[in-house]
Amino acid sequence: MNPLYRLYTHKLRRQLAGLPQPQHVAIVMDGNRRWARQAGLDDVRLGHRFGAHHLEQFLAWSARAGVRCVTAWVASADNIKRRDPAEVDYLMQLAETVLAKHVRRDHRWRLHVAGQLDLLPDSTARALKEAVEATRDRHDAGDLTIAIGYSGRLEVVDAVRGVLDEAAASGRELSEVAAELTEEDISRHLYVPGLPDPDLVIRTSGELRMSDFLLWQATRSDIEFCDLNWPAFREIDLLRALRTYGQRVLERSS
Template identity: 80%
Template sequence: MKALYRLYAGILRRQLAGLPMPQHVAIAMDGNRRWARGAGYDDVRIGHRFGAEHLELFLQWCSEAGIRCVTAWVASADNMRRRDSAEVDYLMHLTETVLADHVRRDHNWRLHVAGQLDLLPDSTARALKEAVEETRYRSGAGELTIAIGYSGRGEVLDAVRELLDEAAASGRSAAEVAGALTEDDIRRHLYLPDLPDPELVIRTSGELRMSDFLLWQTARSEIAFCDVYWPAFREIDLLRALRTYGRRQLERSS
């Protein structure tokens, strides 16, 4: 089976030759709990551990494919508020001890964080901020964004609030702001305004919806829905998504 897998992966890589490639891929890492139940674990938190560790492999595959920008959705703001507190606490522990630690060791990436950090435990927010600072000046590294405590609607609301606060501080009226408002005005108040929008978004677990992920940034993105749960996501699943993306881009340009 391993030999057949390697053969198929090699075929997929050859099929990517000459196709347009996305520079920014966003991944909604969904299905950890369902994967754990399907694998026979009574404690669904085991799925989160496998999921957190699996991101390391995904980043390696992206690097090898030439993808320079990745956004990974770790936990939504809704998850933080509604999930069982023991499960959330464990996920935050994994963020500190697995995700942040991996980025410190993997010099291929600079870390960014998007989300409402006030929803996170102090220790988690601190670990992420320290990892951001530690990776900030890595020469030639790609850009990795961890979306945690994240809501797409919340990001747009925060951007509008900042824009209005900025306008009020400068003495501009609401009518003046409304009359001159542009998309760029909103964009420059997003959590990470300097990063490019993702050209490709992958969501695992068979869910056919975006939920609340990067609602502003994905308006023109290609979406690839994958049936497998996140811990079972394979390199060939990524390669097939890249192949579909490239072929669609060629079709549009022809």
């Protein structure tokens, strides 16, 4: 590591001392293909490989910073349905061979999966489900959620459907369900219930939009947009985002 970079990293960590810190950070890992083109790679799919391995680094930085929950958006439902099948297949292989295997080795995290798993190849869905089971009993670990085949709108639709299915099974009338429906009823039927909502959402690549990510959970989140493409995102960029978050919280409370 460059000595100046190391000194700046230490300085940022010192600045975080005493600032409020997020319990849950969500990351939109955008810009893998753009990074590959800028790097002169002939196959832009290789950007996804660098991006998948980069998530391993991000998790290490997050653990070092004391972040207990991370949600990482790997692929949207639209990505899987509309992108070139060869690119989607490559991304699914990375989910199996990099992400699922890493979290089984890294005992700092307990895995959850959010999304429509029926959109994934059987082997990918199976690898992720097995990783979830393998990490389930890590009671002292942090919580890592992989959003894959994910749509925020569809998550809310599925949650409402879950409320209605539960009501039908218990014989309740629709008018009764409508009259008594609460936010907590919806939250209980989200893909990964029981986790805290994200305090901070980070999106890379300079895109200034949420793009159907955590629409229910992120209504009160701070949003940090970063111009760097995902594989170029550094630990200092995470620490800066944490510092900005802490400063904003202090300003709001003063």
